Every structure is written in structure tokens, then in C-alpha cells.
Amino acid sequence: MERAAIIGVGWYGLRPTTPEVSFREMVFEAATRAYEDAGIDPRQDVDAFLSAQEDFWEGIAIADEFAPEPLGGVLRPTVTVAGDGLQALANAVMLVQTGFFDIVVVEAHGKPSDIASLGEIYEFALDPIHHRPVKPAHPLFMMAFDAQAYMMRTGADPSHLALVAAENRARGLRNPRASYAAKISVDEVLEAETIMDPLTRYDIAGYVDAAIVLVVARESVAKKLSDKPVFIDGIGYATETGTGTLEWHSWGRMPSMRVAAMTAYAQAGIGDPLSSTDFAEVEDRASHYQLIALEELGLAPEDQAHKLYERGEYELDGYYPVNPSGGSLAMGVALEATGLVRLLEAVLQLRGEAGGHQLDGVERAIVASWRGPPTTTSMVAVLSGPEMGF
Amino acid sequence: MSGESGKPKTPLPGTYLKRDEYMKLPGLIKYKPVARYLFSAGQAQSRFLHGLKEGKILGVMCPSCGRVYVPPRAYCEYCHTPTSEWVELPGTGTIHTAVVSYIATDRSRLEEPEIVGVIRLDAPGYKEDQYEFAGLFHKICGVTPEQVMDGSAIGMRVKPRWKPAEERTGSVTDIECFEPVEG
């Protein structure tokens, strides 16, 4: 079975507001860049299109109907995945591996600046029978549940979370896509206003509008069309229970990410991810998730992520660089496009095109993302760069 | 299903519940979502809406295939190229399709039936075909339900009935409806 490879990437936005474009125009801009990057004509060369979106983020019921046109997919096979863009990518990989599809396009976008009642949409995602009637002040409380449980289990304290927040935001200063980059100290993070104890405003990522488009090709086709294909060696995703999601969830852990990682590692033939890969772009829409993700991904021993982090093991020149892009804390959360924003960063690193935050000699990467509160859905991909493919 | 009183003609066995009794049963959870948005119309649609405020119907042409888009798009969905040249349409057109609706969204009976349709707009120089044309969906006035039902409304020449300039806001409702061209 042939592997799938990414031969084109395009992005637009990654800014807190994009009033100059409609969501359709944002997707068109990203698509145009991806097709130029891959050197393909979407009206001739693409066998299927996949879009990741969710109706209440869009503000349009059955928003799938709007997916084809900005991608060049009108009257062509197009389908929507109601999930993160990485889930759509996993479906694209499967389509390619059937052997019937040479080139598949994947799109995800988020335009949170168009949503005037973002908190209420999160509330609407809660269980209607068990959770909504309780009327929690803000549905992001669950991120703080995870933070508290994580600290109790591991012995980490708020300064460890603040260290992640300060470092990721500072790393973003070298990344032109990082709207929330900032030079702030650990103390400034700790002393900032508390949003949901123990998380301060700097511990929680902001929102950005973004569209990401990928061109995915079958290995043999990719090698003909591109001199810098990035191969998807493995990709997995999983969701925990829906009913009782707050009651049954192991707070301070991400079982769905562990399962997604095992799937992706098995496909990629990876035993030890630390020695088999060179860096990772991992979930950090609140600072503690980066530490939790490191443990779930097998990149840190149980309960030890914060200690290794403190020792500088995950710095850009450390033993295993994590989030060279600055992560979501620096680049923001783009709703269902968040996973592909992180994947974009990994692709650029593997191609040697990351610019100011380029790592030296990286050949293999892990991308791990969560679909965000109140979901228990995570996705993990293992990518290898052009040199590894030949 | 039911008679004029709303009750079955032949009473069914069992205990009848009043509406408020029914709504109080455990197992029924009422919820009204708060979903509010501020849609960015974007480059193409914004320019179109500005045009409406000035009493103009603007279209945009694809430089590659020559299609004129109304409602406008920033891109040609057939060529996947940016659209570029803006054209002002005369506003006149013909009724492409129309229907008479007797019910509202909640299926309640309308006092006056409503006629809506798709107007195929005149776009000089654009070679349209059966399926692709510059057009607008809108309400149709000055046409009777009978004219719609017997088919004589189809193909009828129409023009926009504009709101007075001071009442226009840059919305598709700056056009009240499309009405027959006199004479």
C-alpha cells in the first residue's frame, strides 16, 4: 500500500479578525496558495475534496453545501468531516490508500471573529440533559478541571504552566503566523488576571481566523509532482464517551490522544517516539495541555513532563524540541482548523521552510491536537520529510 | 388525522394530557440556543451590497471564462481564478421560475399567499445557458397566484422595485421585490 504525501500547503489569516474576507474568500485564498505550491489545477487534477467544519461554528445549517466552491470542487466529489482538520486529513489518507484517488484536497477553516456568541455555542455543545441545566458560568471550566487534576497528580504548580505559556508566546516572536506572540515573563503570566483558576489569561490561547488547505497525493504521484513531499507515515484519532463526558473523563489526562498516538505510531512502525522522531507540534490551547500531551504521546515519562520541561529538554536546542512555532498559545485557536495549523508548521519545518524558527536537520515529526472543549477527541499524525521518502 | 376541533373523530383510549401537563413531564428538556453571528460579507458581496444602496445591481466577470456572477463571488467557481471586472447590470430581467407559498416556516397558514422566484437578470454581452446565469432570488409582486400557477408568469419581463434611497441599508432587501415592467 502506497503512503500518502502532502505536496502542497496554503494558509490565509491566522489573525484575530479578518473583516476583509468572507469565510469563502478566506478558503479561496488558502486554496489558491496550496495549488500554486503543489503546481496543480484543482479543476483538472483533483479526485476528491474534504472539508472539516461544524455548522454552529459556521452559523449555517448544512454548511457542507458551501464547501466545494472556494476549493474548485463544484460538481466534483466533496464531503465534509464534522471535526478537526486532522480528522479530514486521516480520511484523505484513507481515500488515497484505496488506490482509486491520486490527489485529494483537504480544507479546514475557522472564523471565530464572525461568531458573536462564542461562549453560548460552547454551552450548546454540552450535554443537554445533564450539563446545560446546571448553567456553569463559562463552559471553559473543563480546561481548569484538567489543570487542577494534572497538578495534583504530578506535583506541578502554576509556575510550570506559566513557564509553558511564557516560552510558547516568546517563541512565536520568530513566527510570522503568531498573532499572540509576546515577550512576557513567568511572573507576568502568574500575576495576570485569573480566568478559570489556576489559569490566567496568558495560560489560555486566544482565537484566530484561519483557513488551511492541503494537497495530498499518492506516494508515486507525489514523487512525480513534487521535489519536497512530506509523507504521512501514520495518523490516528479517537473520541471518549459523550454521555457523562464530564463525569467519566480522567481529568488531567487525554486518553483519546494516547489512543490516537498508538494508532499513528503503529502505522508508522514507531516503538519509541522520542528516538524515532525529531520534534513535535503538540496541543497547547491552555498551557497545561502541552505537559499532558507530552506524557500521553510517550514523549515524557508518567508525571515527569513538567520536570523535564523545567530542565529545558523541550527547548528549541534541547533534547527534543516541542512547539517551535509557539503553538496555539502564540498562533491562536482556529476552531476546526487548529490541528492543520499545527500540521502546517510541521510540514514547513520538514521542508526547511520554517524561516526564523527553523530547526536544524529535522526529518520526522509528531503532530498532536485536541478538538478543544468540551470534546474528548484527539488526533495524532507522524510525518516524515522529503529526504526520508526516497 | 384530526377533525376541525383538533380532537380525533373517534376518541382513542387512554388519558388525554393538556399541553401544559405534557410539557411538565420529566424527560422533556426545553432549550433555546443562543447563536448569534456577525458575518463578514467579504470583498465581492460587500461591493455588491454597496451597489444596492446606490440602487445598482453589480455583477463581476471571470476573466477566464466570461461568466458574470450575480450574486457576485470573489472567484470563478468553474475556473478557480479570481474574478476581476465589475459590471453594472440594467436590473431588468425575466422570471426564470416562481412559486406560490401558502404556508409560513412554522407551517401556519399565510393570510396572503407569497410569491417568490428566481429572476434571470439581463447581462448584456454574457452568453448564458439554461443553468448558469446572472440572477437573483427574490419576492415577486404585481403578479397573481393564478399567473404563476398557469405558467404565464414564467418568462415575464420584470424590474426591481427599489426602496426609497434614504431607506436603503446595503441589503438585498433594498430591493422590495421584482415587479412586471409596464407596457
Ligand SMILES: [Zn+2]
Ligand atoms: Zn471562469
